[in-house]
Amino acid sequence: MEKQQRFKRVIQYIEEHLQEEVSLEGAAQAGFTSLMQLYRDFYAHTGHSVKEYIRKRRLSNALSLIRCSDMPLAEVAYTCGYSSQQALCKSVKAAVSMTPLEYKRSGVSYYFPRYDSLSAKQVTVAAQTLPATVRAAFYHSRLSGIEEQAIAALQETLPDYRGRVFGRNGKQQGSRFYYWIWLEYTPEAVEGLLAGRMFKGVEVFPELSLTGAKVLVRNDEPEIGRAWNYLYTDWLRSSMFTQAPEPYFEEFLWRNGRVNRLALVLPVMKRTDYDRISLIRSPGMLFLASTREGPHAEKEASQAVMGFLAVYNPSAARSADTFYIAKNGRACTCGVKLEEKLPLPSGGGLELLELPAGSYAVLETDCAGDSRVLEERLEAWVQDNGLRRSSRPAFAIYEAQGGYTANHITTTCRIQLEHVKNG
Structure with missing residues (x-):
């Protein structure tokens, strides 16, 4: 049996027992592995410890019931595997800094998905504020890897820039593709982009506030693609949100002068046809x-x-x-x-x-x-x-x-x- 298939059996066992005390020994047996190997595999697959995964899945389920149903809190606690209503309230308060009733009435949404594939990611919905920016287009003959090419061009054009960097794909023009780059607005950023030869269509945009569904991913093109697909299909379809008119964007997160992660942000709004x-x-x-x-x-x-x-x-x-x-x-x-x-x-x-x-x-x-x-x-x-x-x-x-x-x-x-x- 393939390792990935064995791990899915572990996930299935955990999901089927979330309403009760989950036996980690039982989960390991379901995946035909040892308890120590389960700990290692779980972190390698999900980025979470097995106990943290169970805690977040229970919390996500409970918050969804709190938001979408009229179940009493005691019944929510029972359904989601908490020992008591007090334990549920404590968990909600620690995670979202609100009581269950405040969460039900708020616009904040916590969602931690069941792990079924490498594309499953934790999604956080919250208010996002983009600073005033200067935008420019980077053109290239190939779509694959265009983000990395645009970042390399930015580093060559503005080697001393240390502010926030955002980006998104533009529409194809003839045989050329382009990628939008946004930088925090400074006169130096505007002058550098105008003086350089690798960016076109320089424009200045005011500060923008929106509600965004955000996912953090490694700077890896296949993983970025899977995460965007997950946001647009699995998560958006099952959430209480719909896509907002503002364009999606990616924020490049730097470490030691290199982009090691991206924050993918999909602007959303509550569905008007709320079900x-x-x-x-x-x-x-x-x-x-x-x-x-x-x-x-x-x-x-x-x-x-x-x-x-x-x-x-x-x-x-x-x-x-x-x-x-x-x-x-x-x-x-x-x-x-x-x-x-x-x-x-x-x-x-x-x-x-x-x-x-x-x-x-x-x-x-x-x-x-x-x-x-x-x-x-x-x-x-x-x-x-x-x-x-x-x-x-x-x-x-x-x-x-x-x-x-x-x-x-x-x-x-x-x-x-x-x-x-x-x-």
Whole structure:
């Protein structure tokens, strides 16, 4: 078994036991390694000790529940593996310098992702202030390595410059690529860039304040690429933020005259279409359902259900106001809520689908868009919070209130959970 695969088994074991006291011996056994080797491997893979990783993952899960659910703090502590509500509050205070209630109301966001690959990085969302800067463009015939070429050109042009340096890729112009460099504004920086021959389009910009999601990475081009991909895809998709209009940028962090790390900053803002996520105890529900496959599966499945009701139970068809949709690859299951069971013909492609009473993670929205987008958000939230889900796939419930236009439809995406308490 490859070393990386063994380590993923360790991570899986830890994630499955975050709600209780994690046995490090059990984690080592899951990865077919010794406890001492586990300590070494963990730091080599994640940059954290195994105990620090467990602490940060629990805290990240707890803060997400505090922000996105109405669970009492005692239940959050229980769900996330804390010994008591007091232990949870102490951990939150130490990490973000706020009480749980202050964090819930604040614009600060703490997120420490589950480690699944080398691209996973800790993300910090906070206010960022960029000083007044002077910007110039560095042109090159190749995109690969253009940042290093731009920094080398900067050191040659301004060898005595010691201020902050920011950068980002520009658009391709013909066969040439360019990279923007920002320097803290000084008259000397402006004069040096204007006098040099390697930078073009020198401009001065005022101080800028924004909210940024920041990741620190080594000055290594493949790692930088993985980190940007992680920010834009995995993290942004599962966060409460969307990309802000300000451009992304990289800040070069120097040590002994060399760039050894970069801070990648993605400007973000809270989503205006904020989706409320909560944990609920739902009663059982009964649906008349049909499953179809292919490019028109949803349309064909819904027509099969409504067509049957129109013939055999017209009153149920006229009063239908709650609908079920679950997608799995090319297959789609559609259903209409029933108050009681109906006799069904054999071979008609219809079924009575019973959703059991139990605990569910629910994402609420007033948007009647593609349910798969909602499912992806909820799936990520459930995973990041260490919750245990049942084998039933995620599904969406559409409820029509006074009409069937978008303004009258509310949508909830649901995932059935195991062993979750709710107050």
